[in-house]
Amino acid sequence: DSGVTQTPKHLITATGQRVTLRCSPRSGDLSVYWYQQSLDQGLQFLIQYYNGEERAKGNILERFSAQQFPDLHSELNLSSLELGDSALYFCASSPRGGGVSYEQYFGPGTRLTVT
Amino acid sequence: KNEVEQSPQNLTAQEGEFITINCSYSVGISALHWLQQHPGGGIVSLFMLSSGKKKHGRLIATINIQEKHSSLHITASHPRDSAVYICAVVGHHGGADGLTFGKGTHLIIQP
Numbered sequence: 220d221s222g223v224t225q226t227p228k229h230l231i232t233a234t235g236q237r238v239t240l241r242c243s244p245r246s247g248d249l250s251v252y253w254y255q256q257s258l259d260q261g262l263q264f265l266i267q268y269y270n271g272e273e274r275a276k277g278n279i280l281e282r283f284s285a286q287q288f289p290d291l292h293s294e295l296n297l298s299s300l301e302l303g304d305s306a307l308y309f310c311a312s313s314p315r316g317g318g319v320s321y322e323q324y325f326g327p328g329t330r331l332t333v334t
Numbered sequence: 335k336n337e338v339e340q341s342p343q344n345l346t347a348q349e350g351e352f353i354t355i356n357c358s359y360s361v362g363i364s365a366l367h368w369l370q371q372h373p374g375g376g377i378v379s380l381f382m383l384s385s386g387k388k389k390h391g392r393l394i395a396t397i398n399i400q401e402k403h404s405s406l407h408i409t410a411s412h413p414r415d416s417a418v419y420i421c422a423v424v425g426h427h428g429g430a431d432g433l434t435f436g437k438g439t440h441l442i443i444q445p
Contacts, residue, residue: 322367322382325369327375327376328375
């Protein structure tokens with residue numbers, strides 16, 4: 220158990236809909252990362268937040284957005300869903316502070332199926 | 335953009351064999367991660383390296399910064415080591431450290 224929690228575990232929805240994925244980082248970790256794992260693209264970095272502020276963007280679509288709240292949990296919002304958005308979405312956290320890389324701890328993932 | 339290449343893509347070995355998985359990358363990095371993903375989908379961080387060598391149990395990871403290359407070794411392999419092993423790198427992004435991933439090595443250890 221990494222200490223990172225994600226809800227829900229599974230989500231099935233229809234094209235065009237909007238969903239919200241939630242992540243709670245390990246206690247004390249300030250950075251949250253979102254990753255997408257699909258069959259054709261593999262694992263891709265979407266976005267990073269550090270202590271409530273957006274730190275870096277990866278291959279995140281404009282239809283997707285995220286935020287990190289004062290209690291450090293994070294939400295990833297996916298809208299106007301397409302079949303190709305079906306994937307495993309992972310959240311990871313790390314202590315991350317000031318120019319030094321730390322180990323990242325992954326949550327169990329949310330499996331999104333768009334029908 | 336950093337390109338991360340892993341080899342082999344698939345590896346089947348017998349229990350007890352010494353396993354080596356290789357990772358090379360194209361651009362200078364601040365750190366390299368080795369991750370393990372089990373069939374259920376969960377991802378576990380095995381190592382984070384910025385130089386030299388690390389060992390944990392039967393697992394050893396090495397990195398050569400000049401050659402932009404890392405290896406993950408498993409000694410005395412066991413069927414429970416069967417998983418996908420993923421190499422991921424962190425570039426020099428001024429404080430941002432989202433990972434760039436290789437495609438993974440699918441390892442099967444047969445009893």
